Amino acid sequence: MEQRLTQLRALMAEQAVPALLVGSAANRRYLSGFTGSYGWLLISAEHALLFSDSRYTLQVAQEAPAYTFHQINFSESPLATVLSAAAQELGIDTIACEANHLSVAEYQQLEQALGREIRLEPKQNLVETLREIKDEAELTTLLRAIALTDAALAAVLERLTPQTTEREAAWMLEVALRLGGAEAVSFPIIVAAGPNSALPHARPGDTPLGEGQPIVIDMGARVDGYHADLTRTIVLGKPDARFWEIYNIVLAAQRSAITGLRPGLATHAADALARDVITEAGYGNQFGHGLGHGVGLNIHEAPGLRRANANSPEVLLRAGMVTSIEPGIYIEGWGGIRIEDLVLITPAGAEVLSQAPKLI
Incomplete structure (x- = not known):
């Protein structure tokens, strides 16, 4: 202190x-x-x-x-x-x-x-x-929250069935976080299946998870005041060709952003690293939110990685920042896909802190 x-x-x-x-x-x-x-x-x-x-x-x-x-x-x-x-x-x-x-x-x-x-x-x-720059003690606590979140997701995924409802899955995830040592959830957990996943901040309801459709899970553990934030899109059963098309675009966008992050890069330019991939694939209008946000004592804090506008001043990334990278595509009537990891900006680029597996 x-x-x-x-x-x-x-x-x-x-x-x-x-x-x-x-x-x-x-x-x-x-x-x-x-x-x-x-x-x-x-x-x-x-x-x-x-x-x-x-x-x-x-x-x-x-x-x-x-x-x-x-x-x-x-x-x-x-x-x-x-x-x-x-x-x-x-x-x-x-x-x-x-x-x-x-x-x-x-x-x-x-x-x-x-x-x-x-x-x-x-x-x-x-x-x-x-607070934009995390010190060693903060990073240690964040890593605990992230690891706990990864483990809780892994423990629950193997128990989900097509008959499990969104609400039941969200509760299973919260219980796993609490039993793992979280003092609280970082935010109300999102589990959204099928067309509901087209809502970036959907609320879990009584919809069954079903088979062959996108299921967006957004969750995080809070540990000693510090928040984790993780999103994975999964599918139970066999996904169709459209699922893989959208999923691969989002994953490519996230990889493009993570690869290009570095100190001195403007947050607007960081957003463009992912947005350009999605736009070139024809889904620019289906990616409405920013690429990411800082995470720490608040679940949303500086820096904000978003498109340039009059109300969004240019901020340069600095070593020591921890931010989410979470591109997504949301299609009304079909569903959405979002993939989110937390990364640490280092002098050499970006280190991915989240370790939960992706589908590919």
Whole structure:
């Protein structure tokens, strides 16, 4: 945690930020180790404070010993009051806040409580910029979550039958993840069979898995706060020629992207490595989402690998980033195929972290 604080303070100094208020759960955990459901950090060049309520007094001492604890009482001394007093005591006259995570109501309450003496300044992505690069401890935890996910899928696949429903399969996968040691699933598990698999974020229902049709399984384990993300498209029984045509295109697109990833490559260009393969095969309109996304304390985090547009600034890949690579083709009335692995960007290119087998 000390190294992360040092890196943040260097970034704050670079951007002339005298103090930063952190309320995002993932950012709070990343910087302090505190895993409670409620809390705020105030970080300056010399001070690190953690504000929370009496439920977490002992937990803060255990998980965030580098921080000075300030207790909040919601009826008598809410965050705005305690923060204002602490800032004045430390001589802080400007506090940057997380514009991406603070509600308008919270911002207005804080601004009013701080008054004219302390200025509140919205800032974006200070901590998220640091979180894009995974340190050794994060990579170790991610690898545990990924291996657990791979193993759970393997254990369940051999038990699936054409009569198994999507909902039953999703529950079997969740049980396998939990029994394997996951603290939770990374997101609601997707199992979508036949035409339902044309929905990228389908919800498992009572549809049987059936035979000879695509079955998209999207799942992940959460371990010590870190998420895995894996998608495989399978088929029970014998697939037809159309299945293999679409599957081979998606697989070729994924391989093209993974082979071409490297530090310095723009995320828009990374997306194009896979999208061009699918477009040239005649299915460009059936690939609507981005190629991938960063994974860590959040299941979706920076960097985002997507097509260039006015609202998607160019980001360059850097060594140490972990991102999903998940091209897909979705055809209404028939179904969809998506193949997803997590990869680590290294100085030499991309290392595939997911080890679950593919059909070919």
